[in-house]
Amino acid sequence: MPGAFAVPSSEVPGYSPIYRHPNYKDGSINGEFSDITTLHELFAHTVETRPDEEFLGTREYFPKTGVFGKYQWITTTEANDIVRDFGSGLDSVYATYAPECNSVTDQQAIGIFALNRPEWMMAEFAAFRSRRYTVGISDAVGVESAEQTINTTGIRVIVCSIDKIPRMLDRKSMTPSIEVVISMDNLDCSKPSAVTQAINAETVEQLKAKASSLGVVLLDMDGVIKMGQANPTAPTPPIPSDxxxxxxxxxxxxxxxxxxxxxxxxxxxxxGAYMTGHQKDITYLSFMSFAHIFDRYTIYTFMHDQIRVGFFSGDVTKVLDDMQVLRPNIIAGVPPFLNRIYDRIAAATIGAGGLVGFLSRMGYRSKTSRIRSGGGFKHALWDALVFNKVAKLFGGNIRMLISGATPLRPDVQNFFRVCLSCMVLQGYGQTETAAGGLIQGLDDYSDDNIGMPNPGVDVRLRGIPDMGYNVSDSPVPRGELMIRSNILFSGYLNQSQADLGMMDADGWMATGDIARINSDGSFSLIDRKNNLIKTATVLWIEPGPVEAIYSAHRLVSYVFVYGVERAYELVAIVVPDPESFVPWARIIAKDPEADLVELCKNVDVAGELTKELRKTGAIKRLPAPAMIGAVHLEPNSLNQVRKDFYTSSFKLRRYLVNQHYKPVFDNLYSHLDCVTDPTFSLSGTLSLN
Incomplete structure (x- = not known):
């Protein structure tokens, strides 16, 4: 397929042409499924076209052993019955306990607070049945995050897993709007699961008493379903603008x-995403938090045809075990998750020694060449010798892997193509675009790009001259990625896009991401607009590529760089790789018994590691402003230092890391002679792409 289509005569000063999907040059997506206008109608479509087929699955749980078994399924028809009855029951609950609408619209809100599971999806569709809207709640980065969500939205009714209830009641004073809590798990403890292990009949009675004392109505889904069966209500379906x-x-x-x-x-x-690449008869593993957008977007995309959704067993570190039982043919993940799996598998294959490593590397080169030449993903010899064993770790049935949220490293993308013998596609979207935007085509075997616009999405770049990014750049245009489409959100709660300067008069949203348009018509992300580091030479440094170079050193696990406008060099937080670092550092410290923590405090070790990293920078031809002048050794990974350094979708909050380590950075710079008068300037730009 050709690259993105440039709309003729659409260039204006400071902006690239407008780009669209080459099969939808007029910007529309009329045609197939145009009669589906709401998610309520999408669910009805699934039930109508695939009645009594397996739809939502969870693994059977054996409480005596704590072991998970095979997947057990709810059919589309059974799910529809639950949605109908639970939705009717919710009508009674709201009429009795929370009749008011939230201030956002004339609609009512319902909070959903749990790990991904069938009840999460069915609660959402039950809400849609009566024009209600959902608010996903996550505590992945701390209890305060969940409370902020509840308080900001003023939620009165929450559906949650039973393990969340004790804490919600303990901190009820922090979330005064809550009036009704509906447990996804039976309050009579009749259906044991992994989340009910700490709950028994006595615990439930205590929870009921505490809820009553706080004025909170405590129900369970089965009870609400019985309300709906006893008093069925007609649906009041949403309209597209709801x-x-x-x-x-x-x-x-x-x-x-x-x-x-x-x-x-x-x-x-x-x-639009479905029209990019139709897929049939899908089995999908869901494990990325529904409180965010990516996983729901992926599932709803494939609901336009047929999909079985198997949910993970609740422990993300055991997702591969879930895959081996479910045997999905499509999975979606974010780069940090995929990188961790890559590190483990690559070390045992292409990074191994002896015959295994030799054969793996030979097979890897052969399959890479075959795939890129259009010869297909399969190779009878190398798959049988090496790669089928890797594919079995994922269930042996994967035909598509989708990566989003942040760019996936080219070597990781190609590695999974080779090992899983499947399409590995990178896409781009934001919460503000309902996770849609751009994605690679099914016949795209390239890497280091996010593909082209989905049908119905207009994309262009806006030059940022003060950062050195211009649409006139050679050999390819560069600038801030901008999107115009019906996929754009309506604004933020209590704020509009215009208030935040995100939307221009012509309906274009500024994403904050810097991209380039490649010669083949695809787009690649360079970095976040607000992540660039300005140095004393007035060169803007992209931290991501610099960190990737330093983090590849054998002695380190991760390097986080920091710079200030008054300094010529960077400083860094370095998380060592314990296996390689400790033996090396003991020699430097002349202490064969020192542990990791002691070695990280050693000044001589820090100095020698700084020299090692500078050698790496020189070998990779990094310009002087991108060289590291001093390091602080951190024995713990950043997510161990502070859980909220990473978002629940695994993105690094650079501003929090900068804030936390500011005293450390200031101390490092105080001992360097690379700091200059802040009035000194030299125009220019640094790019590693």
């Missing part, structure tokens, strides 16, 4: 913001 969810951004650039997403937005995003 709000369907408030999804809170993961907070990479600051405080979390609640993005307002309508049914029209979600349908346009998912339908």
């Amino acid at each position: 709000l369907c969810t408030i999804c809170f951004t993961s907070g990479t650039g600051g405080a979390q913001k609640g993005a307002l997403l309508t049914h029209k937005t979600f349908i346009h995003a998912t339908r």
Whole structure:
């Protein structure tokens, strides 16, 4: 397929041409599934076209042994019955306990607070049945995050897993709006699961008493379903302009913001993605938090045809075990998760010694050449000798792996193509675009790009001259990625896009991401606009590529760089790789018994490691402003130092890391002679792409 289509005569000063999907040059997505206009209608479509087929699955749990078994399924028809009855029951609950509408619209909100599971999806569709909208709640980065979501939205009714209830009641004073809590798990403890292990009949009675004392109505889903069966109500379906969810951004650039997403937005995003690459008879593993947007977007995309959704067993470190039981053919993940799996598998294959390593590397080169030449993903010899064993770790049935949220390293993308013998596609979207935007085509075997616009999405670049990014740059245009489409959100809760300067008069949203348009018509991300480091030479340094170079050193696990405008060099937080670092550092410290923590405090060790990293920078031809002048050795990974350094979608909050280590950075710079008078300047730009 050709690259993105440049709309003729669409260039204006400071902007690139407008780009669209080459098969939808007029910018529309009329045609297939155009009769589906809301997520309520999408669910009805699934039930109508695939009645009594397996739809939502969870692994059977054996409480005596704590072991998970095979997947057990709810059919589309059974799910529809639950949605109908639970939705009717919710009508009674709201009429009795929370009849008012939230201030956002004339609709009512319902909070959902749990790990991904069938009840999460069915609660959402039950809400849509009566024009309610959902608010996903996450505590992945701390209890305060969940409370902020509840208080910002003023939620009165929450559906949650039973393990969340004790803490919610303990901290009820922090979330005064809550009036009704509906447990996904039976309060009579009749259906044991992994989340009910700490709950028994006595515990439940204590919870009921505490809820009553706090004025909170405590129910369970089965009870609400029985209410609905006893008093069925007719649906009041949403219209496309109705709000369907408030999804809170993961907070990479600051405080979390609640993005307002309508049914029209979600349908346009998912339908456009589906039209990019039709897939049939899908089995999908869901493990990325529903409180965010990516996993729901992926599932709703494939609901345009047929999909079985198997949910992970609750422990992300054991997702491969879930895959081996479910045997999915499509999975989606974010780069940090995929990178961790890559590190483990690559070390045992292409990074191994002896015959295994030799054969793996030979097979890897052969399959890479075959794939890139269009010869297909399979290779009878090398798959049988090496790669089928890797594929079995993922269930042996994967035909598509989708990566989003942040750019996936080219070597990791190609590695999974080779080992899993499948398409590995990178896409791009934000919470503000309902996760839609751009994605690689099914026949795209390249890497280091996010593909081209989905059908119905206009994309262009805006030059940022003061940072050295211009649409006139040679050999390819560079600038801030901008999107115009029906996939755009309606604004943030209590704020509009215009208030934040995100939307221009022609309906274009500024994403804050810097991209380039490649010669083949694809787009590649360079970095976040607000992540660039300005040095004393007035060169803007992209921290991501610099950190990747330093982090590849054998002695380190991760390097985080920091710079200030008054300094000629960077300083860094370095997390060592314990296996290689400790033996090396003991020699430097002349202490064969020193542990990792002691070695990280050793000044001589820090000095020698700085020299090692500078050698790496020189070998990679980094310019002087990108060289590291001093390091602080951190024995713990950043997510161990502070959990909220990473968002629940695994994005690094650079501003929090900078803030936390500011005294350390200041101390490092105080001992360097690379600091200059801040009035000194030399114009220019540094780019590693």
